Amino acid sequence: MRAKVKVRGLVFTLDLIISVLAFSLIILSVLWLWESTDYNMRKYLEQSRRLKGLEQASTALVKTPGNPPNWESSPVSLSNVKSLGLAGKDNVLDRAKLESLDDADYETTRKLLALGVQDFRLEVTGNITKDPYTAYDIGQDLGTGEEQVIIRYAVLDGQPAKVKLSGYYTR
Amino acid sequence: MRKGFVLTMDAMLALIVATLFLTMTLYLVSAREHENDQYLYILSQDLLTVADKMGYLSQAADSDSTNMSDWLDAMPENICVNATIVDEEENVVWEKATCEAPATYVLGRRAVTSGGKNYVSTARVWYK
Numbered sequence: 001m002r003a004k005v006k007v008r009g010l011v012f013t014l015d016l017i018i019s020v021l022a023f024s025l026i027i028l029s030v031l032w033l034w035e036s037t038d039y040n041m042r043k044y045l046e047q048s049r050r051l052k053g054l055e056q057a058s059t060a061l062v063k064t065p066g067n068p069p070n071w072e073s074s075p076v077s078l079s080n081v082k083s084l085g086l087a088g089k090d091n092v093l094d095r096a097k098l099e100s101l102d103d104a105d106y107e108t109t110r111k112l113l114a115l116g117v118q119d120f121r122l123e124v125t126g127n128i129t130k131d132p133y134t135a136y137d138i139g140q141d142l143g144t145g146e147e148q149v150i151i152r153y154a155v156l157d158g159q160p161a162k163v164k165l166s167g168y169y170t171r
Numbered sequence: 172m173r174k175g176f177v178l179t180m181d182a183m184l185a186l187i188v189a190t191l192f193l194t195m196t197l198y199l200v201s202a203r204e205h206e207n208d209q210y211l212y213i214l215s216q217d218l219l220t221v222a223d224k225m226g227y228l229s230q231a232a233d234s235d236s237t238n239m240s241d242w243l244d245a246m247p248e249n250i251c252v253n254a255t256i257v258d259e260e261e262n263v264v265w266e267k268a269t270c271e272a273p274a275t276y277v278l279g280r281r282a283v284t285s286g287g288k289n290y291v292s293t294a295r296v297w298y299k
Contacts (some may be wrong), residue, residue, distance in 0.1 A: 053208060062217070091220045129241045150210070151247055153217040155224050160242060 051148050057113045058150045058165045061086045062156040072100035093156045127159040127171045145170030195240040208277050215294040217281025228292050229285035232256050253295040273297045
């Protein structure tokens, strides 16, 4: 009768150590890539959301008279005005509305433009093809944070005008 | 001497999956290039609407394109525009491009009437 011989294998061979190291490296790389992609995706979505907000605000300004349409006839407040618009007609700016917006409180205007936590600056340049001049400069440029800009075109006093709406994100 | 099969069924499946994954990733990455086409469309509409309200489109249709040309030159520096005015017989009566033609662009259209005739103005807009 032959005696039983126990044969034990070496678990931690050099091959295994190298493969575990390589596998760990791959897993860590994937985790890092995942985190990085997730961060970039969230940042991109947040930027897109803010840009969309600026686009919608600029469209409301140059294409609608606001709500109520004669909002400029009374002081601008959250109770008097539901939404802001500067257009008498489609892409034709109304001086009286611009004057009223220029006189309005910054924080009230910011809330009515529905820009969320963004600060804003609205620059209207008149007669842009012949003799450009700054007709209005409303809001504030904080000089910090991430800036997004939407440029729209309209008619002001019978001349082509540029409406530049900038959003500043500092949070 | 024993030889192994390199391309076994497992390896082929893995290759197909990896190729699919890579293709999808490249597609998603390239799709981001068109993230702000909506703004280009808005810009093309603004461009044509203001040109119409200022009378630049009808002037250009009547062979006086100075104002329309100045108007296109006033667009932002990073934006290229190719504007055309086409009559009812589809003849191009006026055209101006501020850059070389691109592979992709966003198209805006607006109908305009001048001297009793109907025209279609188009603005192809893209980033420089």
